[in-house]
Amino acid sequence: MNHELIRAGRARTAHGLGRLRRATDRVGWRQGPSRLIDDAKSYWAGNSAARGPMGSLPIRTPGSSTGTQQRVTWEANSHWRGGIGDDAWCEVGAEHLAMFRMLRKALDNPPDLGVVIEWGCGGGANAAAFAPISERFIAADVSRESLVECVRQVSTVRSAPIDTLHIEIDHPERATAGLEESCDIFLCLYVLELTTGPEEAIRILQIAERLLVPGGMAFVQIKYHTAESRPPRYKRNYRRNLANMTTFGIDEFWVRSAECGLEPKLLTLVPKNRLDSNYAYYALTKPAVGAAVEYPIADTVRSVGPFGSGVGPRGTASQ
Template sequence: MAALFDVLPASVGTTTLGGDGVCALADKKSLAREALDRLTVRLGFGHSEERLVDDAKAYWVDGTAETSWRGFSHFRDAEVFRTTDWTSVGQEHWELFQRLGRLRGGDEQYSRIVEWGCGGGANALAFAPHCDEFVGVDINQETLDECGRQLAAVPGTHFTPVLADMSNPEAAAEHVGQADVFLCLYVLELVPSPEYGLRIMQIAHDLLKDGGIAFVQTKYQTTDWRTAPRRHRYRGTRAASMTSYPIDTFWTQMTDLGFQPEACFLVPHNALDERYAYYLLSKR
């Protein structure tokens, strides 16, 4: 079955056509991909976790030349931010963090904030002024360098970059240290699988001090099969739809990991995408 994931989309029509023939061929390929996606979702088939991680690494570490990479990594000069204010991404997240934090009596200043998947620094720029040290974790040195350049504009902020290996994220956690706040925003939908996302959340729980806060975001799954995790064909063009969680499932899983869920905030649609669920979690 795994071979079908690689062969089917490319095998639907190999003849060079012109005019309407090109459109017809594209339609056939699109229908074939949709049929394969529907089949794998219904039957629970997919690539192995190891294969998914390898494919994800090929994109995030080695695929920087792909047109979608800078946008997904939230670089300030990415195409998507020509029409969307780059600074608004982090600012809106900070404001939501404050809003949800008031439900539990949140602080205004923190010692250490860790962002897992800091990308080009959109969130870092908004959160760093509110901590003594901002730790950015990412799997690509280029994004860590970009995040550092953005934070250079924040006086008095100490930035600590940590390079992670996607195959072994737990190893990077050993170089992070304890945190008051753990951020993971616009990341969990990009990870290879829901199980991989839970590994990140276990790391979050391990890194947080007692009473510390995790502010994380997922894409939420609905009754539409198209919103389910893909588990195959990790590609840049579909990276933002690879992983999702039903809201109640993720809430329960966080409780099982030892978190106390404090709040959930849904954003059905915004300028970047759709189906965002934000969770504020306390370490018990």
């Protein structure tokens, strides 16, 4: 009985400390943008406290220590199959592909996908669904380990090899050299909320505009806030707050997309799913040569959703 009381007390203490840390991260001193980017680079690409000697992630072993738990968390945050489980991993790709096809059909776009790039492929859940029906598939990620894992997973469903790009978080444009206006589809799912701030998320939209051929489509997901639910922006500690670093208002992202040269066409909302809440999916197109982006106004927003159940951002859970 005493042991149960002690465990319960420790659990309450840990919960209270967690809430205190998150509150402090919102209202305390602010890390500069470059420091946050360095922290994100450290977490995803190496040198994280979740990693073992020489920057490698520790291998899981029975009776593991804190390092192994950090490894498990990293894999979950990266949406590896072993991190979120077979069922959830398969749902990510299958449901995103179904949603993508729904939006493509609504836009009267041809079913052929051509050249597809996924910006932030993680453990390959989306790639395993989209690559088999793509003429060419390019997996891009900030983690070299995730690129290897993505290729491994796709190889079980597609005989032709896929291409990979390693992204530098602080210089993402470097990865795209030579790919300008070569992609028909740009996928970016469960990524923008992980960026260190809105301007870094918009930077990815600018990359999408450069990579897409005229008439190409970007299928992009954000975490949205409303006037009532707008969360305080986290000022520091990227590792602890990574899944909630960047949110947008639904109309705000619609307008910002147009400012990047991508024309918002459709959106669908997922207010809540099995892992998190407040997700918006946008179909954005790059205008044909010589056409201008129509400036969006509020009443042009068309909702197609919500799209039932699904899987949320890397490393978050609800229910």
